[in-house]
Amino acid sequence: MRITRLSVARSCAVCERTLLMGERSTRFTPDGENFVDVCPLCQDIALEYGWLKEGSPTTPTVSTDRPRRRLSLSSLFEARKAAVAEAPVADEPFLRRLSEPEREVVEAADLFNQTDFRRTVSGIAKSLGEPRASIRSLSGVSAEVVITVAWDISWYQYRVTPELAQPVRLEERGHELAELDPLYKDWNAHLDEHGRVVPNIARI
Structure with missing residues (x-):
């Protein structure tokens, strides 16, 4: 008889993102009894x-000069939103293709x-609406990329240099698309519901 192993979908207890196959997670206990998976x-x-x-002493060491933050539903919700917003836009199997x-x-x-630039454009989008966005690779050995996010009355342009310690910087900003x-202006990206810049590549 052939036995088929069924894979059980696991999700992060903080951001609720489904963990990828083979992705390492760490087990934590919020209450000292039940353990949950937490993504990196x-x-x-x-x-x-x-x-x-998991594996830590059962009695945590608490600093006397800084009170521990209490877990609340609102703070947990904000933490989940932040974690989702910073998660990769594509998983490793898709990247390989x-x-x-x-x-x-x-x-x-x-x-x-x-x-923080993502938070900036996401905040502006709440006022000005959905922007246009483009991601353009520059020729050269440094593999630099320019990300442009634009509305009718405002635009921001960022330069991404992966090998730098601070790889993203604000390059320019302006008010007219004609500039x-x-x-x-080859609008090949968009902002998703989490405020992330996402390339318009099939299946992302």
């Missing part, structure tokens, strides 16, 4: 809320989405 992006958040990592230029675009988007070079 959310481990610091779990520790901040006082959750115990992309061409090198497409992979550079996706990786640049991931770097951008992990910065932009046509090279950067």
Whole structure:
């Protein structure tokens, strides 16, 4: 008789993201009894809320000069939103199927989405509506990428240089779309519901 192993979908207890096949997670206990899975992006958040990592002493050491933050539903919800917003826009199996230029675009988007610049454009979008967005790779050995986010009355342009310690910086900003070079007006990306810049590549 042939036995088929069934895979059980696991999700992060903080951001509720479904963990990818083979993705490493760490088990924490929020109450000292039941253990849950936490993805790598959310481990610091779990520790901040006082959750115990599996294998840690049962009595945590609490600093006397800084009170521990209490876990509330609102703060947990905000933490989940932040973790989801900074999660990769594509999983590793999909990345392996992309061409090198497409992979550079996706990786640049991931770097951008992990910065405060993502929060900036997401906040502006709440006032001005959904923007246009483009991600353009530049020729050269440094593999730099330019991300442009634009509305009718405002635009922001960011340069992504992956090998730098701070890989994303604000390059330029302006008020008129006519100021932009046509090279950067090939709107090949968008902002998703989490405020992330996401390339318009099939199946992302």
